[in-house]
Amino acid sequence: MDFELKTMSLAAARTERCDLLVLLVGEGFEPAQDALSALAALALKQGDLKTSAASMLQCYAPPTVAARRVVLLGSGKGSPAELRKAALALAPLFKAGKTLKRAAFIFAQAPAQEALGALVRSLAQASYVYTTTKGKAEPRTLARVTLGVPQAAPLRAAFDAAVGVVVGVEFAREWANRPANHATPTLLGEAARSLARQGLIRCKLHGPEQVAKLGMGAFLAVAQGSAEPLRFIELHYQGAARSEAPVVLVGKGITFDAGGISIKPAAGMDEMKFDMGGAASVLGTFRALAELKPRINVVGLIPSCENLPGGKAVKPGDVVTSMSGQTIEILNTDAEGRLVLCDALEYARRFKPAAVVDLATLTGACVIALGGVRSGLFANDEELAARLQAAGEAALDPCWRMPLDEDYGEGLKSAFADVANVAGREAGAVTAAKFLQRFVGDFPWAHLDIAGTAWKSGAAKGATGRPVGLLVHYLLGLAESAPGAQRRK
Template sequence: MNFELKTLSLPDAAAHKCDLLVLLVPDGFKPQADALSVLAGRAIKDGDLELKPGKLLPLYGVPGIAARRLVLLGCGKGNAQAVRQAVQALGATLKAPSVRRVALVFARDAEAGCVGAAVRALADASYVYTTTKPKADARALSRVTVGVPGGLETARPEFSISVALVAGIEYAREWANRPANHATPTLVGDAAKALAKHAGIQCKLHGPAQVAKLGMGAFLAVAQGSEQPLRFVELRYDGAARSQAPVVLVGKGITFDTGGISLKPAAEMDEMKFDMGGAASVLGVFRALAELRPAINVVGLIPACENMPDGRAVKPGDVVTSMSGQTIEILNTDAEGRLVLCDALTYAARFKPAAVIDIATLTGACVVALGGLRSGLFASDDELAGQLMAAGDAAQDPCWRMPLDDEYAEGLKSNFADLANVAGRAGGAITAAKFLQSFVGDVPWAHLDIAGTAWKSGAAKGATGRPVGLLLHYLLASASAPAAKRRAAAPRRARAA
């Protein structure tokens, strides 16, 4: 889908030729003499248009309006959150086969963040998965014009970021939505390799033999019950000097999770294809980085495998040796995500990173704690935690910081290994994070538990692409921070007399 940002006054919008013209009307709208203003003002006065976000009035073949269809769309206070909520209400309209060109126009100057929110919401509302649905109608929408009455240069940076973010989110959704037989570890590796066609991105794939040579006994243990060979994906984006320490993103890549010998219930087990949501988000971030090319170095690590229950599968009570040398008693084979992640976290240390962030659909306990609104955030570093919280708020992809008290690790003690892979049910999301923390060392580290936010169930079943937005905003802020610090540290020149 192609996006363009354009200056469009309301008279210009009325003359703009497209299949669908959407006018975002906020509280306090004051009509002028042009046709669109008069129409919107009359609809408000007569009570046919409410300005609550998402309330809309569809019209067709309106005299004086060049677009075939017109939607007057209430957007409440007109802030980013209200705009996003409003545009999401257009879902069915945007998916109509006859709607190929859309103009989304602000009735007054857009506040900061509104243009980006509109782009992301429009892409989300019009998204259609078709990879394994050959008879489905593909997304007809091909061109979107975002019109603002003024302030074009002010809006352009957030517009560019949001267009790149849409590309990343849709790449993540594509791979998380695919059935497991269309998203095997090998195919996930191929998706990463395809990203290396973009300038600045490199990809290295490690197979079972290389992973064994690295000593990743925990990762190997999870993969050993599947006929699908594992892949350890290593992506690099080099946008800054080699001397600049990279941020390492580690994404859980369980392409299907049966639970292993600790077998899951059959109901809704099909949704365990989404258990590679962390891996999909790393792929999505790199897709967005390819568009934006920020001045930062980023490494992406994806341990990808299936968790299956055949005769070779790891058993409850087995003890394995991780890459770090620590031994792990596997009390529950369905707590496999932390096993593949712990070896990847150990591997991450070789890059001498500025920060390490792992992303995983890790625990049902996090879903119970936070539902589907916020991702769980665990962090060893207050500054990193604050930066991720701020990035989530900016991206409308929020998270919430959870505790990491040392006492929570008591339940991970084992009589037969250095630590067990599970503790009791209480505080399950926290004890999982404490397990991962044992493999991080002193580097600033954060863990995002996205079990509640990576996908939706029910009628809206499908991947969300979260937390690509949060991660990209964090990386862009990190890219600008070194330059700002250098400017602050530079000696001031005396003014000429």
């Protein structure tokens, strides 16, 4: 979907030719001498419209207005959260109208930069339709959205950033939504390779032989039960000087997780195609970087494989040697995400990173703790944690800081290896993070457990594209705070 930002008065909006014209009416609305203002003022006076977020009044072919349909939409105080709520209220309208191809959103009052960005991201979310593996599905019909504001120039940077996030989020949603037979490790590698055509991005794919030579015994153990060959995906975005230390993003890429020998229950197992949500988010973030071209260096690492109960599958009680040299007793083969991540974290050391952020649909325990609202954040560095939390709030993609006390690691002790891959049921998200921390070293590191936020179940089943928004805001913030930083043109 294409977005356009332009300066537009309410009087000029009257002549905007589109299938849908949405007038955002917030608190403090003062009507001018034009047809749209008069319509909104009358609706407010009669009580048919309120300025509270998502209050809505639809009109068809009102006189003197060029648009076929007009919606008066309450936007509250114009906060990012209220504009998101207002935009999402339009989702049924977007998906029901086959003739809705072009829409215009007009602000009665000038929006803040953060609010404009929230509206762009939310409109994309509300109109998104997955069609890749549907034979007769109707594609997204809304092809172009114009945002009319009193003055476009001061909002241009925020608008461009939001559009870049949208491109990345939709790339992530596309790959996370694909069934496992349409998103194998090999196909995920090809998706990564396609990003290298966007400019400033290089891609390197490691197969089973290369992974074995690297000594990634934990990663290999997870993959050995599947006939699908694993892929270790390595992406490089170079927007700054080569001498500048990169941020490394590590995404869990389990394209299907049956649990291995510790097999999962059949009910709901289809959703385990989403277990590569971390990998999809890394891909989506790189797609956004290609769009926005910030002056920063970023490395993406994706260990990708399937976790199946085949005849060669790793067994509970087996001991494997990780790339770091630490031995791991695999007490539960369904705790496989931490096994592929630990080798990728060790590999990340070679880049002498400024920071490492791993993201994974890692534990059901995090879903119990935080639900689908906030991702779980674990970090060994206060500045990194603060930046990620601030980025999440700005992107409406929030996370919540979780503990990493040393005492939580006691349950990972093993009589037969250096460490076990699971502890008990208590604090499962924390003990998983403590396992990963053993492989981090002394660089700033954060772990985002996105098991509750990367996808939705039920009637709204599907990938959310989170936490691409958080990651892009974090990276743009780093780029903009660097000395002499500016975005590439």
